[in-house]
Amino acid sequence: MKTKENTNCANCPVHNVGHLKKLGINMDNFDFVVALAGNPNTGKSTVFNYFTGLRQHTGNWPGKTVTRAEGGFEYEGKKFKVVDLPGTYSLLSTSADEEVARDFILFGQPDVTVIIADSTRLERNLNLVLQILEITDRAVLCLNLIDEANRNGISINERILSKQLGIPVIPTTARSGQGINELLKIIYEIATGRYVCKPFKMKTHSSDLNKSINELVALLSEQFPDLPNKRWVALRLLEGDQSIINSIRSGELGNLKTAPSSGLVEIEK
Amino acid sequence: MSDNHNTDKIISTANKLRWEIGENLYDTLMETIYQNAQEIASKAITYSDKKPPFSLDRTLDKILTSKYFGLPIMLLMLALVFWITIEGANYPSSFLASVLVDYIHPVLKDLLTSLNSPKWLTGLLVDGAYLSTAWVISVMLPPMAIFFPLFTLLEDFGYLPRVAFNMDALYRKAGAHGKQALTMAMGFGCNAAGVISTRIIDSPRERLIAIITNNFSLCNGRWPAQILIATIFIGGLAPAYLAGIFSAAAVIFIAVLGIAMSLIVSWFLSKTLLKGETSSFSLELPPYRPPRILQTLYTSLIDRTIFVLWRAIVFAVPAGMIIWLVSNITIDNISVANHFIEKVNPVALLFGLNGVIFLAYIIAIPANEIVIPTILMLTVSQLGLTEFGAGSGVLFELESTADTAKILHSGGWTLLTGINLMLFSLLHNPCSTTIYTIYKETRSLKWTALSTFLPIVLGLSLTFLVTQIFNLLS
Numbered sequence: 001m002k003t004k005e006n007t008n009c010a011n012c013p014v015h016n017v018g019h020l021k022k023l024g025i026n027m028d029n030f031d032f033v034v035a036l037a038g039n040p041n042t043g044k045s046t047v048f049n050y051f052t053g054l055r056q057h058t059g060n061w062p063g064k065t066v067t068r069a070e071g072g073f074e075y076e077g078k079k080f081k082v083v084d085l086p087g088t089y090s091l092l093s094t095s096a097d098e099e100v101a102r103d104f105i106l107f108g109q110p111d112v113t114v115i116i117a118d119s120t121r122l123e124r125n126l127n128l129v130l131q132i133l134e135i136t137d138r139a140v141l142c143l144n145l146i147d148e149a150n151r152n153g154i155s156i157n158e159r160i161l162s163k164q165l166g167i168p169v170i171p172t173t174a175r176s177g178q179g180i181n182e183l184l185k186i187i188y189e190i191a192t193g194r195y196v197c198k199p200f201k202m203k204t205h206s207s208d209l210n211k212s213i214n215e216l217v218a219l220l221s222e223q224f225p226d227l228p229n230k231r232w233v234a235l236r237l238l239e240g241d242q243s244i245i246n247s248i249r250s251g252e253l254g255n256l257k258t259a260p261s262s263g264l265v266e267i268e269k
Numbered sequence: 270m271s272d273n274h275n276t277d278k279i280i281s282t283a284n285k286l287r288w289e290i291g292e293n294l295y296d297t298l299m300e301t302i303y304q305n306a307q308e309i310a311s312k313a314i315t316y317s318d319k320k321p322p323f324s325l326d327r328t329l330d331k332i333l334t335s336k337y338f339g340l341p342i343m344l345l346m347l348a349l350v351f352w353i354t355i356e357g358a359n360y361p362s363s364f365l366a367s368v369l370v371d372y373i374h375p376v377l378k379d380l381l382t383s384l385n386s387p388k389w390l391t392g393l394l395v396d397g398a399y400l401s402t403a404w405v406i407s408v409m410l411p412p413m414a415i416f417f418p419l420f421t422l423l424e425d426f427g428y429l430p431r432v433a434f435n436m437d438a439l440y441r442k443a444g445a446h447g448k449q450a451l452t453m454a455m456g457f458g459c460n461a462a463g464v465i466s467t468r469i470i471d472s473p474r475e476r477l478i479a480i481i482t483n484n485f486s487l488c489n490g491r492w493p494a495q496i497l498i499a500t501i502f503i504g505g506l507a508p509a510y511l512a513g514i515f516s517a518a519a520v521i522f523i524a525v526l527g528i529a530m531s532l533i534v535s536w537f538l539s540k541t542l543l544k545g546e547t548s549s550f551s552l553e554l555p556p557y558r559p560p561r562i563l564q565t566l567y568t569s570l571i572d573r574t575i576f577v578l579w580r581a582i583v584f585a586v587p588a589g590m591i592i593w594l595v596s597n598i599t600i601d602n603i604s605v606a607n608h609f610i611e612k613v614n615p616v617a618l619l620f621g622l623n624g625v626i627f628l629a630y631i632i633a634i635p636a637n638e639i640v641i642p643t644i645l646m647l648t649v650s651q652l653g654l655t656e657f658g659a660g661s662g663v664l665f666e667l668e669s670t671a672d673t674a675k676i677l678h679s680g681g682w683t684l685l686t687g688i689n690l691m692l693f694s695l696l697h698n699p700c701s702t703t704i705y706t707i708y709k710e711t712r713s714l715k716w717t718a719l720s721t722f723l724p725i726v727l728g729l730s731l732t733f734l735v736t737q738i739f740n741l742l743s
Contacts, residue, residue: 086468092298127302129306131302154315155317161312164309202301202305203301209290212286216279216286219278223276235298237279237280238286238290239287239295239298248279248280
C-alpha cells in the first residue's frame with residue numbers, strides 16, 4: 001500500500017529522465033556491475049529491460065532465461081553493467097543454470113546483487129535470498145509483483161524485513177515501472193558505498209556442523225586471508241562441491257578479495 | 270610448492286570432516302535455510318484472513334489443467350491459433366508476391382540488362398538470389414506475423430506452464446524429465462533455442478533425452494511449410510467453407526504426432542541407451558496475468574518475426590544462387606539438378622516422395638524455412654514450365670496458393686506426396702544451426718550424430734509405411 005504514494009511520479013518518464021539513461025548493449029567503461037538474481041518467473045527480465053531499454057524476451061513461465069544476458073544503463077553519471085542471471089530456486093544443487101547464477105555472484109563479484117522476489121510467494125523466495133546473502137555482502141531485495149500480493153491480501157512490512165535481512169528492501173511492480181526509481185537509487189547508493197549492508201547470516205543449530213565449519217574456516221583463513229565468504233566456501237567443501245574444489249586447486253578462489261566496492265574510493269575523493 | 274601443500278590440506282580436511290558429519294549434511298542445510306526463512310517471514314508478512322470470494326486463477330486452473338479437459342482444451346487452443354493464421358495469411362501473401370515478384374522483379378531485371386550485365390550474372394543475382402528472397406518473404410512473413418504474436422500472448426498470459434503441467438505425467442511415464450514438456454514448448458519456436466533451454470534439466474541422462482527429441486517439436490521454419498501443404502492437399506479435399514478447418518486439423522495432427530514421437534523416442538531411449546531413474550521436480554504454476562498486448566506485439570514482431578525472417582533471407586540468398594546454378598549448369602544438355610532428380614526418383618517413389626523433395630532437403634539443410642521455395646523452383650525448372658516464369662531456375666509469380674497448387678499438381682504431386690511431405694518435414698534432420706547447437710551442448714559427436722540421423726530413419730520408415738498402405742488401399 002505504501003507504493004501508492006508516488007505512483008504518478010515513478011511512472012512518469014519525465015521523472016526518470018534526469019537520472020536514468022538506458023544504454024542498451026553499450027557497456028563500455030562501466031563503473032559498476034549489477035547482477036539480477038532470483039527465483040524463476042519473478043520478473044528479472046522485466047526489470048532488466050526497464051534498466052537497459054533492451055527487449056530481452058519476457059515470458060510468464062519459469063526457466064525462460066537459461067544463459068545470462070547483459071546490458072547497461074547510466075544513473076547519476078555512473079555507468080552500470082547489468083547481468084540478468086537465470087532464475088533458480090537455490091544455489092545448492094548443480095544444474096547448469098544454477099551454476100551460472102552462483103558462479104557469477106561468487107566469482108564475478110558484482111558490486112550490487114539485486115535479488116528479485118515474488119511478493120506473493122515471499123517465504124519460499126527467502127530461501128534463495130538467504131543463500132545469496134551467504135555469498136555476497138552487497139545486495140538489495142526487490143519485492144516485485146507487490147500489487148498482486150496486496151490484491152491477494154498479503155501485506156509485507158518492508159522495514160521489519162529490511163532490518164531482519166540487513167539489506168534494503170524495495171517494493172516494486174516492474175511491469176508498470178512502479179518502484180523502479182527507488183530501486184535504482186538504492187543500487188547507486190550501495191554501489192558507491194553510501195549504503196552499507198549488514199546481511200543476515202544463517203544460524204545452524206547443529207553443533208557438529210559448526211565445529212567442522214570453524215575448522216575449515218581456520219584453514220581457509222591461513223591460505224586465503226582475503227577471501228570474503230569463508231563460511232560459505234567451507235560449507236561447499238563439506239558438501240564436496242566439485243567446482244569449488246577445482247577453484248581452490250586452480251587458485252581462482254584465492255583471487256577473490258574483500259576489496260571495497262570500487263565506488264568507495266571515488267566517494268572519498 | 271607450499272601453496273599446493275596448503276590447498277591439498279584444505280581439501281583433505283574437508284574430505285575427512287565430510288565423513289564425520291555423515292550423509293545428512295544436505296538435509297541439515299536445507300532445514301537451516303527453511304527455518305531461518307520461516308522465522309523472518311513470520312515477522313514481516315501478514316496474511317489477511319478474508320479469502321476472496323471467487324478466485325479467477327484457481328477456477329481457470331481447475332479447467333485448464335483438469336484431468337479430462339486439459340489436453341482437449343490445449344488442442345482446441347492450438348487449432349484456433351492455426352486457423353486464424355491460415356485464414357489470415359493468404360491475402361497478405363498474395364499481395365506481397367505481387368509487389369515483390371510481379372512488380373519489382375522485372376524492374377530489377379531490366380535495370381541489370383540496361384547496365385549490360387552478362388546474362389549469367391543477371392540470372393544468378395535476379396533470378397536466383399533476389400527471387401528466392403522475395404519468395405521467402407511473401408510466403409513466410411504473413412503467417413509468422415500472425416502466428417508469433419498469438420503464441421506470445423498465450424505465453425504472456427501464463428498458459429505455457431499449464432501445458433507443461435498437462436504433459437508432465439506423460440513425459441514421466443516415458444522415463445523422461447517433466448521439464449522436457451517446457452523445453453519441447455520452446456522447440457515449437459526454434460529447435461536450437463529448445464536445445465539450449467534443456468539446461469534447466471539437472472540430470473545429464475534426462476537432458477540428453479530432451480536434446481535428442483527436441484527436433485520433434487515443429488519449429489518456426491516448418492510451420493509455414495506444414496500450413497501451406499495442408500492448405501493445398503488437405504484443404505482441397507473439403508468443401509470451400511470447411512477447407513480452413515480441415516487444414517488446421519491436419520497441421521494439429523502433425524504437431525501432435527511430433528509430441529507422440531518425442532514421447533515414444535524418449536521412452537525407447539530411457540529403456541535402452543539412456544537407462545536410469547526418473548527424477549522428480551516441482552513445477553510452479555505462475556498466476557495468470559493479463560497479457561500486455563502492445564508490448565507483446567512489439568516484442569514478437571521485432572524479436573521473433575524479424576529475427577526468423579532475417580535468418581531465412583540470409584540463407585535464401587546463397588540457396589537461390591545454388592538452385593539457379595544447378596538448374597542452369599548442364600551436362601549432356603541436362604541440368605545437374607535434373608541428373609540428380611532422375612537418379613533419385615525411383616528410390617524416392619518408394620517413400621511416396623520425389624527426387625525434387627530430396628534435393629530440396631539437401632539444399633535447405635541450413636534452414637528449414639527455404640524448403641518449400643526450393644521445391645517449387647526445382648519443380649518448375651525440371652518441368653520447364655514457362656507459364657510461371659522465365660525459364661530454368663527462376664522463381665515465378667505466384668498469385669495465390671492456387672498457383673502453387675497448379676505447379677505441384679503438374680509436377681506429378683498427389684495427395685500421397687502432400688501427406689508424406691508433411692510427415693517428412695516433421696521427421697528429418699535438424700537444421701545445421703540446431704545440429705551445431707546440439708554439439709555445443711553435448712560436446713559429443715556420438716549424440717550429435719544420433720540426434721541428426723534418428724529422425725531421418727524414423728521419417729523414411731514412416732513415409733515408406735504410409736506409401737505401402739496407401740498403395741494397397743487405392
